[in-house]
Amino acid sequence: MKGVFVETLLQLAEQDPQLIVLTADLGYGMFEPFVERFPRQYLNVGVAEQNMMGVAAGLALDGRTVFTYSIANFPTLRCLEQIRNDVCYHGANVKVVAIGAGFSYGALGFSHHATEDLGILRSLPEMTVLSPGDDWEAGACTKAAAEHAGPCYLRLDKGSVAGVRQSDEPFAIGRARRLREGSDATLVATGSILPVALDAAERLARGGIECRVLSMPTIKPLDVDALADAAQDTGGIFTVEEHTIDGGLGGAVAENLLERGAAPRVFHRFGLRGGFATLVGSQAYLRKAYQLDAESIAQEVPARLAPRRPRLSIAA
Numbered sequence: 001m002k003g004v005f006v007e008t009l010l011q012l013a014e015q016d017p018q019l020i021v022l023t024a025d026l027g028y029g030m031f032e033p034f035v036e037r038f039p040r041q042y043l044n045v046g047v048a049e050q051n052m053m054g055v056a057a058g059l060a061l062d063g064r065t066v067f068t069y070s071i072a073n074f075p076t077l078r079c080l081e082q083i084r085n086d087v088c089y090h091g092a093n094v095k096v097v098a099i100g101a102g103f104s105y106g107a108l109g110f111s112h113h114a115t116e117d118l119g120i121l122r123s124l125p126e127m128t129v130l131s132p133g134d135d136w137e138a139g140a141c142t143k144a145a146a147e148h149a150g151p152c153y154l155r156l157d158k159g160s161v162a163g164v165r166q167s168d169e170p171f172a173i174g175r176a177r178r179l180r181e182g183s184d185a186t187l188v189a190t191g192s193i194l195p196v197a198l199d200a201a202e203r204l205a206r207g208g209i210e211c212r213v214l215s216m217p218t219i220k221p222l223d224v225d226a227l228a229d230a231a232q233d234t235g236g237i238f239t240v241e242e243h244t245i246d247g248g249l250g251g252a253v254a255e256n257l258l259e260r261g262a263a264p265r266v267f268h269r270f271g272l273r274g275g276f277a278t279l280v281g282s283q284a285y286l287r288k289a290y291q292l293d294a295e296s297i298a299q300e301v302p303a304r305l306a307p308r309r310p311r312l313s314i315a316a
Contacts, residue, residue, distance in 0.1 A: 001138040001156040001192070002099050006030055008142040009067065013038045018063060019146065022056055024049045024070040027099075049074050053082035053094070060092035065146055072100035072114040076121060076153070087151050088126045095145045095152045096121075101131070101191050102242025103277065103286040104158040110276045114155065118190075119247020121153040122220040128173060129220040131155045131249075133194030134163025137217045140171035148173060157192035159283075176223040182210035185266070185301055186230035189240040190216040190249045196287065197240045199294035200301070209302055222252050228262040235305055236266025242292060245271035268304050270297055 010033060013019045021034065025047045035042050045052040049070055056066040068075050075098050076083070087094045098114055105112035122129045128148060132138040138156055145152040164179060176188075180201050189197035194215050201211040212234055214226060230237055237257075239250040250269030257263055272290055279289050287293045291300070 001132065001135055001161060002030060002158055003160065004135045004138045005097070005142050005154075005156055006034060008139045010034055010037065012143065012146045013041050016065060016146070017041070019065045019067070020059055022052050022066060022068045024052050024068075024074060026071060027069060050079040050082050053079040053096075054086055056094045057082070057086035057090065057092045060087075060094045061090060065093050065095070067095045067097055067146075069097045069099065072098055072105055072112045073117065074098075076114075076117050080120065083121075083127075083151075084124055088124045091126050091150050093149060093151075095154055097154045097156065099156050099158050101155045101157045102193065103283040104192070106277075106281055106283045106286045109280050110278065113277055115243050115272050115277060116247070117153075117155060118219055118241070118243050118249065119251060122252065123247070124151075126151050127220065128152045128218070129155075130173070130217060131190045131219055132217045133189060133191055133215045134161045136163050136165045137171070137177075137215065141217055144171060144173050155191065159192070161192045161195060163194070171217075174218050174221040174223055176226040177215040177217070178212065178226070179215055180211065180213035182212045183234050184209045184211060185236045185238060185305060186212040186214060186234045187238050187240055187297075187301075188214045188216055188227070188230070188249065188253060190219060191242055193240055193242045193287070193292065196292065196294050196297070200240075200297035203294060203298035204301055207298075207302065209305070211301070216249060219249060219252055222256050224256045224260055227253055227257055228260055231257055231262045231264035234264075236268070237264040238268050238270060238297070238301055238304070240270045240292070240297065242287070243271055245269040245273055266304055268300070270300070
């Protein structure tokens with residue numbers, strides 16, 4: 001996703017000389033093409049994320065569109081006070097970009113896991129929260145963030161995530177994408193775990209359970225209309241996220257549906273349960289270890305839909 005992000009930034013910077021990128025002493029090779037073409041629109045502030053956010057707020061209040069960029073929790077949790085007080089309170093046009101969503105940097109341990117960020121950032125007033133599920137959504141989210149007036153959080157996986165885009169498919173902040181049809185249940189996914197949800201839907205279909213799959217690249221504002229339709233039309237809603245179940249996609253879906261008076265027949269959150277991910281390993285390894293892989297999801301869904309029905313044995 002980060003390659004798509006930089007390519008999109010190059011296009012945006014060419015159109016808007018007021019767009020500027022701030023980094024916290026990383027991404028040298030990745031940003032080289034940007035620096036070569038737009039040296040006056042790039043600044044490395046050093047290992048000083050809190051200062052970076054203050055600089056970004058000042059530049060934004062001077063009329064610029066500012067993207068800040070760093071790894072996982074560093075541009076978010078490390079400088080949460082600056083995001084809250086300097087950026088959100090003033091409605092500054094700052095786009096906070098975190099590379100390494102979920103377990104992307106799994107081998108570096110929990111300090112580099114971004115598994116609480118969605119819940120924390122979506123709680124901030126004025127903040128728009130974007131969590132693309134594939135490369136196409138990453139480019140579309142970057143462009144939408146630049147065009148949106150005000151604070152945005154853009155959460156990116158460090159790897160490339162192939163996706164499916166329908167012909168001439170539009171993108172809009174606050175709109176879900178329906179990628180698969182089905183009436184037995186709905187899988188709602190956000191972030192790069194989207195292909196896992198699609199894989200799980202394929203496995204479930206082989207066992208006779210047809211699932212609608214919604215990609216939710218915007219956590220705030222949330223597409224409550226698409227969710228209410230799913231609650232009405234299908235047998236249950238299952239949220240899938242590489243994030244703690246506390247406050248993330250699952251929390252947002254539950255809150256909004258209950259407030260709408262559109263509670264689903266069955267509701268379950270697939271996410272990190274029981275605290276921090278204490279294991280170290282690849283992203284795929286950690287997903288399997290914490291039951292966030294396609295096989296685990298495909299085994300759990302039928303059990304939730306019909307508690308008395310034996311679990312299906314679904315081939316890989």
